[in-house]
Amino acid sequence: MFTCKTTDTQSQKFQGRQIKGVLCTAYLFAASAGTAMTGVLVDQTRIRLRAIIKRANGVEREIYNDQIRYANAISGFNLPFFEFFQNSTLEIQTANASGVVQTGSIPMYVDFKKTYHLEAGDSLFIEVNTTGFTSDASVSSTASYLEVYEVDSTDQETDAQDCEFGIYNIQAGKTADVVNLGDGVTEILFMNFDKSSILTADSPIATVSIDSKQFKVTNLTFQGLLANRQRIFPSKALSDVRYQSHMLYSGVPIDGARVDLTLNGSNVNASSCYIVWRKQPVTATTLARGQRHAAQKNANVLTSAGLHSQAANHLASAGVKNPATWSR
Numbered sequence: 001m002f003t004c005k006t007t008d009t010q011s012q013k014f015q016g017r018q019i020k021g022v023l024c025t026a027y028l029f030a031a032s033a034g035t036a037m038t039g040v041l042v043d044q045t046r047i048r049l050r051a052i053i054k055r056a057n058g059v060e061r062e063i064y065n066d067q068i069r070y071a072n073a074i075s076g077f078n079l080p081f082f083e084f085f086q087n088s089t090l091e092i093q094t095a096n097a098s099g100v101v102q103t104g105s106i107p108m109y110v111d112f113k114k115t116y117h118l119e120a121g122d123s124l125f126i127e128v129n130t131t132g133f134t135s136d137a138s139v140s141s142t143a144s145y146l147e148v149y150e151v152d153s154t155d156q157e158t159d160a161q162d163c164e165f166g167i168y169n170i171q172a173g174k175t176a177d178v179v180n181l182g183d184g185v186t187e188i189l190f191m192n193f194d195k196s197s198i199l200t201a202d203s204p205i206a207t208v209s210i211d212s213k214q215f216k217v218t219n220l221t222f223q224g225l226l227a228n229r230q231r232i233f234p235s236k237a238l239s240d241v242r243y244q245s246h247m248l249y250s251g252v253p254i255d256g257a258r259v260d261l262t263l264n265g266s267n268v269n270a271s272s273c274y275i276v277w278r279k280q281p282v283t284a285t286t287l288a289r290g291q292r293h294a295a296q297k298n299a300n301v302l303t304s305a306g307l308h309s310q311a312a313n314h315l316a317s318a319g320v321k322n323p324a325t326w327s328r
Contacts, residue, residue: 004130004146011127012148018117019124020153021075022051022110024068026133028090029143030102039136041090042106044069046133047146049110049126053162056121063163068108070167074189074276075111078232078250083241112163113186113278115153126150161253161280170204172270174263179275181257185212185249187278188259192244194272198226203244204273206262212254253280 004010026042044067051063064071076082083089084107096102116124128148134141161184168179181188188210195202203222210217220228225246226239232247233239244267248259259275 001147001149002128004128004148006134006141006144006146007130007132008146009127009129010148011125012150014124014126014150015118015122016120017124017150018115018153018155019112019150020115020155021112021151022049022126023149023151024049024108024110024128025147025149026106026108027145027147028104028106028134029140030096031138031140033101034096034098035138036096036102037090037104037136037138039138041104041134041136041139042108043133043135044072044108046131046135047108048129048131050129051110051112051127052125053116054123054125056119061162061164063112064110064165066165066167068110069193070191070274070276071110071165072108073191073245074165074187074278075109077189077242077245077247079109080233080238082238109151111151114161114163114280115155117156124150164279164281166275166277166279168275169271170261170263170268170273170275172268172272173265174268175265176263177261179259179261181259181275181277182279183255183257184253184279184281185255185257185277186251186253186280187247188249188257189276190246190248190261191274191276192272193274194269195244195267198240198243202267204263204267205244205246206264208248208262209260210249210257211260212257214254215249215251217248 002010002012028037028041030037047068049068050065052060053063054060084091090104090106092104094100094103118124130146132141134144166181170177190205192204200222205222205225207219207221209219229242229246230239
């Protein structure tokens with residue numbers, strides 16, 4: 001864990017851990033006693049997060065390097081407390097009163113959607129850069145700060161995929177757009193940052209189609225998107241707080257993914273509409289690791305059954321030299 005001031009750059013390298021994400025929590029203090037915090041409490045465009053995984057064999061991969069709001073949006077979209085992620089709700093910790101400084105917090109989450117098991121020689125580098133994220137005068141820029149936590153996991157890294165985020169900015173006034181996402185896509189989010197209603201008149205999307213080798217949707221309307229979202233969430237309130245944002249796809253990895261949009265150009269404003277997606281690309285390194293970890297898991301089952309020689313053979317066939325380790 002490390003902390004950042006409202007304008008700051010801090011980083012930390014993690015080793016020997018199992019990590020599945022990063023939680024950034026803004027702890028906010030009112031600028032003066034007896035005055036409640038209002039307006040845009042945390043400007044997520046002013047918080048930039050960089051995450052890099054480096055393996056012992058020298059292979060390095062950038063997981064994320066952008067404003068936190070994009071990864072935060074796709075990571076938190078299906079969670080019941082999404083309104084916290086979008087700054088519409090402050091978790092009050094000290095209530096506003098005469099002579100009392102109001103305090104509260106807002107969480108931001110980057111979910112890797114996998115566990116990185118940091119073996120000997122592996123490292124995960126996390127850096128956070130802030131450039132004045134308390135943009136409203138009602139919030140103290142000197143007392144407020146950001147806490148950055150690694151999210152630990154008890155899961156083994158048994159899958160062969162890595163983690164990668166993609167971001168595409170739909171330009172203002174566009175009436176149609178095509179976004180090619182590539183292979184291994186597990187989630188596709190249409191994220192809108194400037195609308196606060198579910199009215200058809202405010203919708204940037206007219207229709208959307210998704211094409212891939214495994215999955216296809218053709219000309220889904222805004223009404224269809226809204227109905228699908230209402231089907232997913234247990235209450236109308238939880239669906240409605242997503243306003244004009246929609247999870248277009250969430251499931252098994254799909255290849256050759258492409259999104260075709262027809263748009264209501266007058267509702268597409270600058271820096272307000274994005275396609276955000278998450279991928280699980282398979283590389284030679286991750287494939288080998290996945291095979292080793294799967295072999296280790298199977299060997300543990302054989303060992304617990306007293307089949308020690310079979311376990312050793314199973315590990316050797318996967319290139320694991322020492323049954324007690326995941327050595328290379």
